[in-house]
Amino acid sequence: MSPDGVNKPIGEALDEIRTLVDSRNALLDLLDADAILARVDQAASADAVVEFVNSLPRLLELLVTDDLGAVRPWEITRRFPGQGWLEWSPLLRAAVATVFDQWWLTVLSAHPSRPPVGDVLATLVALELPLSRWLHPLLHSLDGPGARHLLDIVMGELEGDGWEEHDDERQQILAWCRTEPVVMGVTLVGAVHLDEGRFGDLLDALL
Numbered sequence: 001m002s003p004d005g006v007n008k009p010i011g012e013a014l015d016e017i018r019t020l021v022d023s024r025n026a027l028l029d030l031l032d033a034d035a036i037l038a039r040v041d042q043a044a045s046a047d048a049v050v051e052f053v054n055s056l057p058r059l060l061e062l063l064v065t066d067d068l069g070a071v072r073p074w075e076i077t078r079r080f081p082g083q084g085w086l087e088w089s090p091l092l093r094a095a096v097a098t099v100f101d102q103w104w105l106t107v108l109s110a111h112p113s114r115p116p117v118g119d120v121l122a123t124l125v126a127l128e129l130p131l132s133r134w135l136h137p138l139l140h141s142l143d144g145p146g147a148r149h150l151l152d153i154v155m156g157e158l159e160g161d162g163w164e165e166h167d168d169e170r171q172q173i174l175a176w177c178r179t180e181p182v183v184m185g186v187t188l189v190g191a192v193h194l195d196e197g198r199f200g201d202l203l204d205a206l207l
Contacts, residue, residue: 006064007106013098018057020092028055033062033071040079052083056096063123064103066114073115074162077126085127100124105137111145117152122162125169135176139185147190151198153177154205178206 006014028036036055043051059076062068068076086093107113107120115123124134138146154177158170176182183206191199 006061007102009102010064010099010106013095013102014057014061016095017060017092017099020089020095021054021056022050025054028058031058033059033068033076037071037075037079049083052079053088053092060096060099064099064106072162073119073123074126077123078165080126081128100127101133101137104134108137108141108146108149109144111148113149116157117149118157118159119162121153121158121173122160122166125166126162131169131172131176135173139182142182142185142193143189144193147186147193150177150182150186150190151194151202154202183207 031039036059040048040052040055062071063073063076085096088096104120104124107117113120121134125131138150140146142150153173158173163170183203186199186202186206194202
């Protein structure tokens with residue numbers, strides 16, 4: 001059953017993941033994120049991937065509903081490359097990717113967001129997918145809350161623990177923010193969505 005508080009595509013993707021993973025442990029749906037990650041980390045190497053995959057429905061549900069407790073969202077996605085997630089079955093990869101794509105679109109649709117946009121981007125970057133997957137939706141959201149998210153990014157949101165291992169990606173994102181399509185987009189359609197004086201602050205940071 002899909003959790004409350006998520007949009008239809010996310011709920012459907014979570015249901016699809018539940019049908020694809022071989023999890024018969026009903027206790028997983030009762031565990032907090034830190035308990036689930038402890039189970040994964042304590043599993044023998046041969047069983048760690050299976051344990052992680054079986055935990056995906058619960059972990060992703062907690063992620064998209066911002067119910068992770070003391071666990072930071074990137075602590076989940078940093079495990080994906082080590083679990084070889086790009087080699088999982090095509091159906092499972094597609095369902096997982098849909099959760100992250102739709103979560104990102106949901107974040108971009110409102111400001112402020114929880115988690116903050118910088119934390120969400122740090123979480124997505126850890127998946128080691130092309131940055132364009134996350135930057136193109138941001139560009140297309142500038143005529144709305146995306147303009148405020150862009151201001152947050154440029155003014156220092158890409159800092160903190162989530163970015164410690166991703167300085168190259170952080171620099172690439174900030175460089176992208178200064179490209180002509182972004183500057184023109186925020187000038188032509190995004191400025192109206194910023195508080196008084198903030199458009200000037202943004203341009204000063206970009207130019």
